[in-house]
Amino acid sequence: MPAITKSYEPRDVEKKWYAAWRDAGCFAGRVNPAGAAYTIVIPPPNVTGVLTMGHVLNNTIQDILIRRARLEGREALWLPGMDHAGIATQTVVERELRKEKKHRRDLGREKFLERVWSWREEKGGIILQQLQALGASADWNRTQFTMDPHYSRAVLGVFVDLFRKGHIYRGKRMVNWCPASLTALSDEEVIMKPVKSVLYQVRYELVGDHGRFIEVKTTRPETIPGDVAIAVHPDDPRYKQLIGRKVRRPLGPPAEIRIIADSAVDKDFGSGALKITPAHDKVDFEIGQRHKLPPVDVLTADGHLNDLAGPELAGLERFAGRKKAAELLKERGALVKEEGYENNVGYSERADVPIEPRLTWQWWLRYPKVEEAKIAVRDGHIRFHPDRWSKVYLHWLENIQDWCISRQLWWGHRIPVWYARGLDREHLTEADLRDPAKVHVSLAGPADKENWVQEDDVLDTWASSWLWPFATLGWPDRAAMDQAGFEFFYPTTTLVTGPDIIFFWVARMIMAGLEFVRPGEPLERRIPFRHVYFTGIIRDAQGRKMSKSLGNSPDPLDLIAKYGADGLRFGIISIAPQGQDIRFQEERIEGGKNFCNKLWNACRFRQMSGEMADNSSLAMILARIAPPRFDADDHAILDRMLATTREVDRCFEEFEFSAAVQALYGFFWNDFCDWYVEVSKSKLQDPTTKANCLAIQDLVLRQTLLLLHPFTPFITEELWQLLGYGAAGTFLMRDARLESPSQFAHGGLRIDTAAAAVVGQLKAMVSQVRALKAEHGEASSKASVFVVEAGEAHWAVVEANLAKLQRMAGAATITRGQTAPNAPGTVTAFGTWSLVKQMQGDPAAERARLAKEIEAVAKHLAGTQARLANEAFVSKAPPAVLEGAKKQLADLQAKHAELQRLLAAAG
């Protein structure tokens, strides 16, 4: 066996094991009808994506779950893949084209798509390589892409199916239009931002009443040429007599527009009069519909003013047009006032420009299975972690709106609809849509293609990713499903994602699963997953979201180079409590690295301490353990090991990963390294205790590596192999199995918890003695001379642990005797220890120290006495609490008396 080096160097170890796992096929999810499946589908990163800290957190958690599932003996499948990301990808390729001074229209649809595909081949999907550096144990042979042929068939098949069921329709409606990407967006893709703007107060002159005006307030004067009316509230006394009159439009081609009454107008906002521009505002559009007013669209698709805006404005970009419009109004005396104003403006999430409400023909989806989707979560068939997100989910479903699923892009799934050549698409009715002579909807398309024209639009990316949990498992093709193990792996077990895509993705997947999978079967067989774990959002030290534009996100690959993948994983998990946002601190990643080094060196110590026996199974190690020889420390460390095992079990059940990591950290560092390894040093000197001690170390290290493996896969595999904990040719990640505490008991392990409890007191005593030395200027390394004044029972404990105590307290000798007057001392659970040395300087310092301690004890004592003197406490508190208080009182009284005696003896 090679010797373990002095410090852990992650780089080569990570490369070595990742390749070994991959080559041995350890990542493959296999069907085993006799076993239980554990399935995770990756939230597919965009094909344009690069690894961010958010991905690190998200995918580390998935890897933790999947590795833990393997160790529990489940058939684990982590299914990876990528999203074609319509707008994002098309934008990237268009940007490339722009550098060549070209536009996608110069290439034409077909050539442009070829270009996108070749971009994907060359540069797309880097993120999947990066995930491997993180240690992701996904089944890469199953990698899916939402534009793969079979996946595309699933997407288009679903469109056809929903169309036939009447869930999909085409309609001319107000949509969120992105003037940068030139496409419609769904409501979910629009984010509202408060924007500082100007509120213009504009007056419209009444026709036939020279010098009389009606005033409106608007933030968008450039749309005045699109005004078709002024609306007031029907009950507004200020305007009642003006209803039905006409005013002159102050901008654009001259026109007279009517003053109308509509109760949608808020009397108390602004002037109480509202300009109606149906083409550029959703509310205005609705009012326009009610009053049969035709919309006048004064903008082009890319956000410029068109000819309908009049010659002064035509051709201007919309914001330049706004400025110009204000100037023109001012010149004409129509601008009464302008004031600073802050309002909410919808922005395109992708392009980060203000969207335009725009009237266009689009394809819409009436969501299927909305009610069942609520039931699935409300009744706990799908559990959200943390649970509070279910409220957000349900609220959205309560208020759900039809989904605009068409996009005016080229990169994506082209809608499988063909219109009869020559059909007037601008005036298509619902009846036309359902007439197979006019509109053809199918996967294969019409037989006589020459007589038909295919729809130009593609589907929203989310209208493909909502099928992810089952389309990635071969659905709907039966042969592909069988090959992928659909029946075994679906429903998936856990989805790990961010709460920001609850609406975009999570809710839609639930509805899709319920609608399409195993129709007619019970709900719990159709849902796409049983658990949804929502991660927090990673923020920088100032609490800002990490984003590319701010440049405040560290490159995870740099962090891996610096701290190792395990260090990064351990660090990020340790600061990611369930459901809370995470403030990133690089120091915590460094802490992860340091922990790995600690683990490494503890194993190194084991290797240096004595011969490695056959460690290749739990049974082999247990066979070397001799419980009758156990001392308190042996009982204590095994007790803590089992408690930690149970705690980690609990954490996995509750999805509390950071708590698991903290439990493991505390156990390993404090209980094992700081105490057990240190006491081992004297036990290893003694031939009667050595073998047992080494076996216990093996047992604890083995269990620690098993529990830690999901979090830090590389170093644990390396150490597992170095210490020989698995049979030759096996892997920790694939072949090892977690043993439950009951299996340890089965193997003959009996823990004496009373003995284990003594160790807590021994530790406290050692701390007190060390502090005594430190306070009196004795270096911890100096071998000091102690005299202990103790009763028989207490001294027996000290004597039984003498060698260890000498080492731990840094003592040359520990003898029983009377405490010398004038010697510094401390009152412990096992007698009063005094340090034999020349009292330096003023004995008053020692008296002051004792007085301070006495004061603290007295205060605590008084509190306990008061509690016990309280009639209500004595009669109502549970017996265990009462007993505890009584014992505490006795202990404190004894300690107080002993301290008083020391004080009297001091100087």
Place this chain on the structure above:
RNA sequence: GGACCCUUAGCUCAGUUGGUUAGAGCGUUUCCUUGACAUGGAAAAGGUCACUGGUUCGAGUCCAGUAGGGUCCACCA
């Protein structure tokens, strides 16, 4: 306007059903290179648990309210 979350040590955060003297990591101070580890060890300082009131024998924890910070949803020009 509605919903949810947060406020605990200098900093970032744990604190599971209410129960002795509220914890961790980092940072700070002092000491230590003793044969696993200085990526380390020992010790110490540091908190009226945002505020006010209530329930209770007992509240960081439960309830109500207040203040501050954050997130999501909502068509107010």
